[in-house]
Each structure stands twice: as C-alpha cells, then as structure tokens.
Amino acid sequence: MRRPLLALEHVEKRYDAGEISVVALREVNLAVTRGEYVAVMGASGSGKSTLMNILGCLDLPSRGKYILAGTDVRLLDDTDLAAVRNRMIGFVFQSFNLIPRTSALRNVELPMVYAGVKPRERAERARVALEMVGLANRAGHKPSELSGGQQQRVAVARAIVTDPAIVLADEPTGNLDTTSSGEMLDLLDRLHESGRTIVVITHEPDVAMRASRVVRLSDGRIVSDEYQTPRAAVRSGSV
Amino acid sequence: MNLPESTRIAVRGLSGNRLRSGLTMLGILIGVGSVIVLVAVGNGSSLAVQKQIEGLGTNTLVVFSSRGGGGRAFGGGAGGGGRATNGTQSSATQLTMKDVTALGDKTQAPDLVAIAPVITEAAVTATYAGATYTPGQFVGTNSDYLSIRNYTVAEGAAFTADDVTNRNRVALLGQTVVTNLFGSQDPIGATVQFSGIDFHVGGVLTPKGSNGQQDQDDIVITPITAVQDTLAGANAPLSQITIEARSRGVMTAAADEVTTVLLGTHHLTDATNADFQVLNQATLLSTASSTNSVFTVLLGAVAAISLLVGGIGVMNIMLVTVTERTREIGIRKAIGARRSDILGQFLVEAVLLSLLGGVLGVIGGLIGSRFRIVGVTPVVAWYSVGLAFGVAVVVGLFFGLYPANRAASMRPIEALRHE
Ligand SMILES: Nc1ncnc2c1ncn2[C@@H]1O[C@H](COP(=O)(O)OP(=O)(O)OP(=O)(O)O)[C@@H](O)[C@H]1O
Ligand SMILES: [Mg+2]
Numbered sequence: 001m002r003r004p005l006l007a008l009e010h011v012e013k014r015y016d017a018g019e020i021s022v023v024a025l026r027e028v029n030l031a032v033t034r035g036e037y038v039a040v041m042g043a044s045g046s047g048k049s050t051l052m053n054i055l056g057c058l059d060l061p062s063r064g065k066y067i068l069a070g071t072d073v074r075l076l077d078d079t080d081l082a083a084v085r086n087r088m089i090g091f092v093f094q095s096f097n098l099i100p101r102t103s104a105l106r107n108v109e110l111p112m113v114y115a116g117v118k119p120r121e122r123a124e125r126a127r128v129a130l131e132m133v134g135l136a137n138r139a140g141h142k143p144s145e146l147s148g149g150q151q152q153r154v155a156v157a158r159a160i161v162t163d164p165a166i167v168l169a170d171e172p173t174g175n176l177d178t179t180s181s182g183e184m185l186d187l188l189d190r191l192h193e194s195g196r197t198i199v200v201i202t203h204e205p206d207v208a209m210r211a212s213r214v215v216r217l218s219d220g221r222i223v224s225d226e227y228q229t230p231r232a233a234v235r236s237g238s239v
Numbered sequence: 240m241n242l243p244e245s246t247r248i249a250v251r252g253l254s255g256n257r258l259r260s261g262l263t264m265l266g267i268l269i270g271v272g273s274v275i276v277l278v279a280v281g282n283g284s285s286l287a288v289q290k291q292i293e294g295l296g297t298n299t300l301v302v303f304s305s306r307g308g309g310g311r312a313f314g315g316g317a318g319g320g321g322r323a324t325n326g327t328q329s330s331a332t333q334l335t336m337k338d339v340t341a342l343g344d345k346t347q348a349p350d351l352v353a354i355a356p357v358i359t360e361a362a363v364t365a366t367y368a369g370a371t372y373t374p375g376q377f378v379g380t381n382s383d384y385l386s387i388r389n390y391t392v393a394e395g396a397a398f399t400a401d402d403v404t405n406r407n408r409v410a411l412l413g414q415t416v417v418t419n420l421f422g423s424q425d426p427i428g429a430t431v432q433f434s435g436i437d438f439h440v441g442g443v444l445t446p447k448g449s450n451g452q453q454d455q456d457d458i459v460i461t462p463i464t465a466v467q468d469t470l471a472g473a474n475a476p477l478s479q480i481t482i483e484a485r486s487r488g489v490m491t492a493a494a495d496e497v498t499t500v501l502l503g504t505h506h507l508t509d510a511t512n513a514d515f516q517v518l519n520q521a522t523l524l525s526t527a528s529s530t531n532s533v534f535t536v537l538l539g540a541v542a543a544i545s546l547l548v549g550g551i552g553v554m555n556i557m558l559v560t561v562t563e564r565t566r567e568i569g570i571r572k573a574i575g576a577r578r579s580d581i582l583g584q585f586l587v588e589a590v591l592l593s594l595l596g597g598v599l600g601v602i603g604g605l606i607g608s609r610f611r612i613v614g615v616t617p618v619v620a621w622y623s624v625g626l627a628f629g630v631a632v633v634v635g636l637f638f639g640l641y642p643a644n645r646a647a648s649m650r651p652i653e654a655l656r657h658e
Contacts, residue, residue, distance in 0.1 A: 058573055058652045079577050085651075086575020097570045097655065101255055113244055114575040158574065 003070065004031035005165065005197055006055060011064035013050050013220075024050040025220045028064070034165070037192045037230065038199045039208035042217030048201045049094070049170055051217065055199060056091045056168050057081050069165075086114050090159030092169035094201075096151045098143040104130060104154045105139040111162045129157040133187060149180030156187060166197045173207055185210055189230075242587070245580075249588035252560070263556045264596035267631050270546030271600025272607060274627035277542045279608040279617035281535025286618050288528040292520075298487045299387055300494055301518045302501065303479040304334050332505045332514050333476030341504045342482065348496040353483040355384035356463055360470050365420055365459065366432045372419040375457035377433065379466025380481075385411075387483040390460070395427040395442030398462050402441075406464040409441035413456035417443055433459070436469045490519050539623070546627065549596065550634035557589050557642035568646050569654030582647035589639020590632060597631035 013025040024047045032038055042048050053059040054066055057073055066073045068084065076084065085091070098107045108126040117125070130136050133153040143151055152172060159167055169188065173181035189210060192198050200211065208214050209231040216224040253260045339356045342348055363377040378384070382400050385391070390411075398409045410431065417426050426440045438461060447455040467473050484493035494517045501515055502508070561568070568581055601624055608617040 053652055056573070058655070059650075079579075082572065082575050082577040082580075085573060091573055093573075093655075097566075097573070099567050099570055102251070110571070111574045113248075114571075114577070114580055116241075162575075 004067075005034045005069055006030070006032040006199075007065075007067040008051075008054070008061075009065040009067070011054065011061040011066065013047070013054065013059070014062040023220055025054075025061070028220075028222055030215065030222065030225075032197060032199065034197055035192075035195055036197055036213055037188075037211045038213045038215060039211035040199060040201045040215050040217060041203060041208055044203075046217040047220040048217055050220075052168055052170050052199070052201055055166075056089050057084050058091075082114070086111055087162060088164050088166060090162065090164040090167045092152070092155050092159045092167065092172050094171040094174055096143070096148075096155045096175075098151055098154055098158075100143055103140050103142055104135060104146065104157075107143070107154055108158045108161050111158060115162060125161055126157070129161040130154070132160070133157045134183070147180075149176050149183070152176060152180070152184060153187070156184070160191060160196075164196070166199070167191055169198070169200045171201050171203070173202065173204065181207075242583075245583040245587040246591070248584050249591050252564075252584070252588050253591060256560075259556060260592060263552050263592050264599065266549030266552035267546070267593045267596025267635070268549075268600040268603055270542065270549035271597050271627040271631050272603035273545055274539060274542035274630075275601065275604025275619065275623050276607040276612070276617060277538035278535060278623035279604075279619045280612050280615050281531065281538045282620045282623075283618040284615045285528055285531040285535065287615065288531055292528070298484045298490060299520055300482040300484060300490070300497060301479050301520055302334065302338075302482065302497060302515055303518075304332075304476065305514050305516055334478075334480055334515060335476060338501055338504050339477070339480060341500050342480070342497060344500070347500050348493070350485045350489045350493040350496055351482050352485050353383040353387050355380045355387055355481045356477045357384065357479045357481055358463055358466050358471050358475055359478045360434075360466065363434050363459070363470065365416065367420045367426075367429060370420050370422075372416060374413070374416045374459045375454060376459070377470075378458060378460045379463040379471065380460060381463055383483070384460065384481060387481050390447070391445045392442040393445040395440070398441055403462040403464050406468055407462060408436065408438045408465045408469070409461065410438040411442045411444055411460040412440055413444050413454075413458040414446040415454055415457040416459055433461075434470060438465070490522070494519060542627075543630070546630060546634060549631070550593070550638045553589055553592050553635055554638035554642060556592070557585060557639055558645070560588070561585060561642045561646040564646075565649065565654050565657040568649055569651050569657065572649070572651035573655060578647045581649075582643050585643035585646050586636065586639050589643065590635040593631045593635025593639075597628045600631065601628055 008028050008030045011025055011028040012023065015022045015024055028051065040048050040051060050059070054061055057068070057076075060066075060074065069088065073081070073084070098104075099110065105123065105126050108129050109122045112122045112125065127136065127139060130139055133156050135150060135153055135157065138146060138150060138154075141150075143154070146154065152175065156169075156172070159169075167188070172188070173184050176184060185207060188198055188200065198211075200207065202208055209228075211228070212230050213225070213227050215222055334356075336356060339354055342351060342354050358379040360377040360379070362373060365372050365374060381403050382398060385397055392411065393414075395411075397411060398407065401407075402409055410433070412420075412426060412431075420426070420431065421429070426443060429440045430437050431440055432438070444456065444458070444460070449455065467475060482493070482497065484490055497517050498510055498513065501517075502510060502513060505514060507513060568576075571581060604624070604627070605619060608619045610617075
C-alpha cells in the first residue's frame with residue numbers, strides 16, 4: 001500500500017476547561033491516501049470539527065501523532081505550520097470565514113499574499129479560481145453583498161487557489177439550500193477528479209454518498225470506516 | 240510578506256474606521272503640534288532677549304545710584320533697575336560728574352574705553368508746528384553714548400564733544416519721534432520745543448527697532464550740559480553712568496575697577512556699603528535668557544506629555560482593533576499568515592496612525608507658530624520638528640508593539656472561535 005498522505009496514530013484530543021476536561025477525540029487512527037474523498041459523519045459533539053482542526057494544522061493533538069506527508073507536525077514550529085496551512089491545505093469553514101469589508105477577489109488573493117506571490121499573478125489566479133466556482137462576475141463584491149451560497153463558493157475558491165494537495169471542508173453545505181448545496185458538491189467532485197485529496201464533514205447522507213470512503217465518529221471514537229463507490233451519477237446537473 | 244503589502248493591508252484597516260483613526264491621529268497631532276509651537280514660543284522669547292543684549296552692546300556696564308534719583312535705569316534691562324538698597328537714606332550720595340571724571344583716569348580704570356554720564360528726564364513733551372509728542376526716553380549725555388549703545392546717525396550729524404562743552408541745544412531724534420512730530424517732513428535743522436525749551440534737530444538716528452520690550456527708536460538724545468542748563472537743573476544728579484569696557488572678556492575686571500573708583504569718590508571703604516550698583520546688563524540678560532531656556536524645556540516637557548498621552552491613545556485604539564478583529568486574525572492565520580505577518584500588519588497600522596498624526600502635527604505646529612502668542616513671536620526650532628515627529632513615530636511603534644504582539648501570538652483555532 002502507498003504511504004498515506006495524512007495519518008493519525010492513537011490521537012487523543014482533550015480540552016481542559018478548568019476542573020472538567022472534555023475528551024473530544026480518543027484513540028483515533030486514520031490513514032488517508034492521496035486522491036481519496038473521505039466523508040466524516042457523526043452526531044453533534046462527536047468530535048468531527050476537532051478532527052478537522054487537527055487535520056488542518058489549526059490545532060495539535062493532545063496525545064498521539066499526526067503525520068502529514070511524512071512529517072510529524074509536532075516537530076514543526078509556528079512558521080512551518082503557517083507554511084503548511086498556506087501551501088498544502090485548503091480549508092473551507094462551516095461559517096465561510098471571509099474577511100469582512102474586503103472584496104471577493106481580495107479574499108481569494110489572501111493565501112497568495114502570504115505565499116509571496118506577486119500582485120499581478122495573484123489577481124490573475126484569483127480570477128481563475130473565482131471562475132471555477134462560477135463567481136467571475138462577483139469579484140468586486142464584498143461578503144456582505146453576497147448570498148450564503150456565493151460566500152461559501154468564495155471560500156472554496158480561496159481554499160483551492162494555492163492548488164493545495166488537500167481540501168478540508170467542515171459542513172460546506174450546512175448553511176445552503178438544495179440547489180446551492182448541489183453546486184457545492186459538484187465543485188468538490190470536480191476537485192476530486194482533478195486529483196486532490198478531500199475530507200468533508202457532513203451529517204447529510206446524500207453528501208456522504210459522493211465520497212469514496214465514509215468515516216463515522218461517535219463520542220470521539222471512529223466507529224466505522226467504509227469504502228464505497230461514489231454516487232457521482234446523482235450529480236445535480238451542471239453548475 | 241513585505242512592507243508594501245503590510246502597508247496596503249494596514250491602510251485598508253485604518254480606512255475601514257475613519258472616524259476612529261482620525262480621532263486617534265488627532266491625539267498625536269496635538270502632541271506633535273504643541274511640542275513645535277511651545278518650543279517655538281520659548282525659543283522666540285530667548286531670541287528676543289538675545290536681540291536685547293546685542294542692542295545694549297555686549298560690553299556695557301551701567302552704574303546707578305542705589306537709592307533716590309537714579310531710579311529706573313534705561314528701560315531695556317530685564318530685571319535691571321535698582322533692587323538692592325543698603326546703607327541709609329540720609330547718607331545717600333548721588334552720582335555726579337565728579338564720578339565720571341574719576342572713572343576717566345586710565346591708571347585706576349584701564350579697562351574702560353568710553354564713559355557716558357546720563358540724565359534721563361521723564362515726561363518731556365515735544366512740540367513742533369502744532370504737533371505734540373511725548374518721547375519714550377529723553378536722554379542727556381555726552382558724545383560717547385551713541386557708540387556705547389550702538390546707535391548710529393542716519394541723517395544729519397551726531398553732536399560732538401564741542402557741542403557738549405559749548406552747551407549747545409541740539410537734539411538727535413529717533414525714527415519714532417520723527418514720525419510722530421514731522422510726519423514725512425525733513426526734521427534736520429528744525430527747531431523743536433522740549434517742554435518749552437528750543438532745541439535744534441541735528442540728526443536722525445538709524446532705526447534699531449524694538450529690543451523685544453521697548454521701542455529703541457522712541458528716544459531723544461541731547462548734550463547733557465544742555466539738559467542741566469534747562470530741564471534738569473545745574474545740580475541734578477546723574478541717572479546713571481553708561482560705560483563701555485575694552486572687551487567682553489574684561490567685564491568683571493572693569494566692574495571691579497568701577498567699584499573701586501566710586502568707593503573712593505564716595506568716601507566709602509567697604510564694598511558692602513556701596514551706595515551705587517554696577518550692573519553688567521549683558522550678564523543680567525543672559526541670566527534672563529538661561530531662565531528662558533529652562534522655560535523652553537518646561538514647555539517642551541508639557542507638550543511631550545501630551546505626545547505620550549497621544550501614544551497611549553494609539554495603544555488603546557490598537558487594542559480595541561485587535562480585539563475587534565480577532566476573528567479576522569484567526570482567518571488570516573488559518574490560511575497561512577505567519578506570526579511576523581500579523582505582527583507587521585498591526586505594527587504598520589499603529590505606526591501609520593502616528594506617522595500621519597505626526598505629519599499633520601508638524602503642519603499644524605508650523606501654522607500655529609506663525610501667530611504671536613502671549614506677546615512672543617514664536618521662532619520654530621527645527622530640532623523640535625524633527626524630534627517631535629521622530630518621537631511620534633517611535634511612540635506609535637512602542638505603543639503599537641504590545642497590541643500587535645498580542646494579535647500575532649493568538650492561536651489560530653482560538654482566534655477563529657472568538658465571537
Ligand atoms: N474549545 C473547546 N473547549 C472545550 N470543549 C470543547 C472545545 N471545542 C470542542 N469541545 C468539546 O469537544 C467535543 C467535540 O466537539 P466538536 O466541535 O469536535 O464536535 P462536532 O462533532 O464538530 O459537533 P457539531 O456537529 O455540532 O459541529 C464537544 O463535546 C465539545 O463540547
Ligand atoms: Mg462541528
């Protein structure tokens with residue numbers, strides 16, 4: 001078997017809030033190979049977001065190892081982690097997380113600003129990314145001038161603009177209606193087809209159907225991990 | 240991320256909240272502006288005193304009686320004028336022409352080059368062809384007075400030693416007096432009545448302007464003998480004796496010689512009982528001038544405090560901004576901003592605030608310094624402009640550092656969770 005791109009080994013995540021300490025993840029072992037499309041499901045509070053934050057290098061495990069592309073992330077310092085987040089990972093948040101009062105184009109440009117890409121090239125690539133998500137005509141709009149679905153697509157454009165190997169999406173369709181959510185899933189399908197590794201959190205079965213693998217969490221533990229044939233056939237038409 | 244990039248982000252951050260940024264800048268503006276204006280005021284008044292010293296002649300000694308007649312010395316001296324009184328009123332010995340003659344003895348007083356006895360008459364009214372004017376000073380003296388006091392004659396001629404000996408009633412008029420009595424007419428050769436006594440106008444003095452406290456051109460100078468014959472009376476005591484020493488370096492020696500000679504003529508043995516005072520006007524004025532620079536420093540310190548307060552304003556606003564934008568910081572970190580990127584962004588924002596405030600403060604300060612303030616014409620000290628501006632920027636840097644560092648050290652996941 002190929003070496004996994006992401007590997008969690010005996011990961012535990014514990015939140016200490018004063019006296020009480022919450023164990024959000026326990027004994028999690030998960031290996032994801034390049035090009036997989038993984039759906040993570042589970043009840044509310046089962047630790048899905050916690051898992052995603054660790055995969056996205058936003059947080060570190062309390063115990064156990066996270067090996068990303070062959071490197072143990074505990075060995076990386078702040079600056080290295082920033083670089084990993086910038087180059088390897090595209091993160092789509094449940095709540096969009098666009099920078100307010102800043103145009104869609106600038107929001108999409110932002111990861112490249114920190115990557116040191118020249119302004120001209122930046123704008124060019126941001127435009128291409130916006131085109132990919134079907135928002136080329138909304139480049140100058142601020143987040144407050146965009147619908148929820150459009151904001152989410154801007155967030156996706158921002159996640160993919162640096163051409164990251166891994167796209168992590170935390171309930172990307174959570175706030176969207178059926179149409180927008182269908183468009184979002186089609187977009188993820190296309191990203192998957194273009195070879196990216198995708199991890200999606202969801203609690204909707206029809207979102208999970210698109211994935212090649214479904215991981216279920218319960219109370220911080222992986223309770224099932226199944227491969228399946230993606231049901232891309234149910235794709236909701238073109239974008 | 241480089242500086243232009245940080246600057247772009249910072250400018251966007253600042254313009255996102257114009258009123259707040261403006262008010263914060265106002266704090267710095269007032270600080271920088273007041274440093275410049277107040278130092279300029281202090282500086283201006285020091286320079287005015289300096290000008291006075293030059294007007295007096297830097298190597299001039301003035302002797303006047305400790306009590307009675309002499310009273311007020313010539314008006315210029317800041318703090319000049321008889322202060323100390325010692326001895327008793329009854330033993331008063333006034334300054335006389337005998338003292339002047341004694342001071343002229345080169346063996347006793349080798350460091351004195353010119354000696355002018357002075358009688359000043361108060362409230363002398365000048366009349367000419369129906370015009371009436373009361374000059375600020377009416378001085379009876381000898382021909383050396385002009386050079387001692389740095390007066391020159393612009394038109395006509397100065398009176399000579401012969402004029403003094405011959406008790407000629409000639410007068411030299413200052414420009415202010417000429418303007419008030421003659422308007423645009425030529426005064427040379429005219430006859431002016433001073434409190435009813437006819438004097439010939441022999442010349443007009445070159446204007447010296449104000450010495451900061453007094454119009455030096457509001458003066459009439461005549462031979463002392465003529466004044467003794469008419470306005471003052473033959474036995475009138477001298478108001479003062481004005482002396483020029485050989486050089487600035489021998490002022491102390493010259494003053495000692497004057498004291499020794501006058502103790503002799505006044506039949507006194509102990510200098511502590513002296514019934515006269517020898518004043519080195521330049522020294523008095525430089526004391527005044529150094530008091531002035533203390534004053535400048537104090538003004539500057541007060542202004543510097545306001546600059547500091549402005550800096551605290553910057554810090555306050557930056558802390559608010561950082562708290563307000565915690566989520567934004569989280570987003571930036573999540574998509575790859577390094578510590579240094581966030582630090583740079585907020586530091587540049589703080590420095591930009593104080594820099595803009597500083598620039599506006601310099602402009603405001605320079606404009607403010609064009610007006611007369613409490614009777615002083617401010618003179619901008621360029622060091623204060625550089626200093627105030629530099630300090631403003633450093634203040635921005637210093638007070639921005641803590642908020643920026645706080646932003647930079649946030650953990651991405653916590654910043655993102657911030658509501
Ligand atoms: N910062 C925190 N401090 C303390 N406890 C936390 C923190 N974040 C998460 N938890 C706890 O960890 C557990 C897992 O939380 P997590 O956010 O991963 O759940 P989730 O599966 O994403 O739920 P949801 O579907 O509602 O988003 C929960 O019990 C939660 O209360
Ligand atoms: Mg969650």
